[in-house]
Amino acid sequence: MAETSIEWTQRPGTKGVTWNPSTGCDKISAGCGLPRFPGDDTGGCYAMAMAKRLKAMGQAKYQNDGDPRTSGPGFGVTMHTDVLPQPLKWRDPRTVFVNSMSDLGHARISREFVAQVWAVMAATPQHVYQILSKRPERMARILNDECRCGSGHAPGVHFRSAMDWASTPHSPTYVPGMQPGLYHRITWPLPNVWVGTSIELDKHVDRADALRATPAAVRFISAEPLLGPLPSLDLTGIDQIIIGGESGPGSRPMDLGWVRELISMARDADTAVFVKQLGLRWAGSGKGGDWTAWPEDLRIREYPADRVAVAS
Structure with missing residues (x-):
């Protein structure tokens, strides 16, 4: 922990x-991180880079290597x-x-x-x-x-x-x-388990269909890193959408128009909106997480609290 x-x-x-x-994973789509070499359209992964460091430090949980094509040292x-x-x-x-x-x-x-x-x-x-x-x-x-x-x-x-x-x-x-x-x-x-899926590009919006088929008290979508507009996304039955840009070195930019479109879609679907950050390349925002530098209409951080039962 x-x-x-x-x-x-x-x-x-x-x-x-x-x-x-x-621990460990294999990259399967562009949202898995930044490209690691020319022509790599599935990207790297922040967790994969961290696992490599933890393996070098001797952390016992990170000594199993993954496939170098999709994973890496310590990330099996x-x-x-x-x-x-x-x-x-x-x-x-x-x-x-x-x-x-x-x-x-x-x-x-x-x-x-x-x-x-x-x-x-x-x-x-x-x-x-x-x-x-x-x-x-x-x-x-x-x-x-x-x-x-x-x-x-x-x-x-x-x-x-x-x-x-x-x-x-x-x-x-x-x-x-x-x-x-x-x-x-x-x-x-x-009642205390939220299940979510990541959707970074419109070609992956079918993940929302699978999420809707999943028994869960709360269903959420992470549109982070948001790498393009999601015009085909159906938010029916989705309790929360988390929106964020990419923030690593050389990150791919996020258009604020994409964010505003998702917010509008969420309002129509009665889906809570959580704008996490705007991405490294957004002017004036540093990493993109400086709330005070954001346009006022994007300062939204909502939880689907009214849909959650938590024992006290």
Whole structure:
């Protein structure tokens, strides 16, 4: 666990932290970061660069290398079962960004491990968890979990059973510290879990369709880095949209017209708007995060608080 300065995790009344039960990923689209070499249209990744540094520092979680074509040193996908119990020890309410150094929707993160993560979140209703994935199709499949046993169970029943198995002491997927009988103590979807997806270009707006198919109390879209207009985006059923430009060295610029168009679309859809920053290349804003330098109509930071149930 580490405290974080990520703006959209700074919900009023809670401490913003990150929790990385898995690490590592593979870049799949332009929003994964800056191009690393001429002709690379999928980019690099801030987390990938950080993993390389952490590996050099000897950090145990970052010693597994990924495919050099899509990942890098210390950034191979790795599940850390020893990290799973961490939130069980946190008493004060926190807003938790899950997997800032990975993507829980990645194909090499097992369904059983995802169920363990969900079980921990179910057992800690005092916290709000934010899960962001560029692979929402897989998240939807796992959480809906169609019945294959022939008994006609409703979607998600087998996944919830896997969560309960993670809270059973004699289970091979048991998370130490969990109380048994989780299945009968929770509502579904979990009221304290936000599920989101990243959409940086219009060609990826179908990720919003997969997100809508995902059982979640709150659904959010991260349009960061916003690399072009999103005229085809449908915000129906989306509770929040986070908008931000790219801020690394040599970053690609964000047109403020794209931002204003998204704000207008969000107002029509009754979607909360959170403008995180305007990007490194926006004149007069430094990194793009200086709120006082922004045009007044872009100073919007809203949370879908009225749609969230959090135990006190």
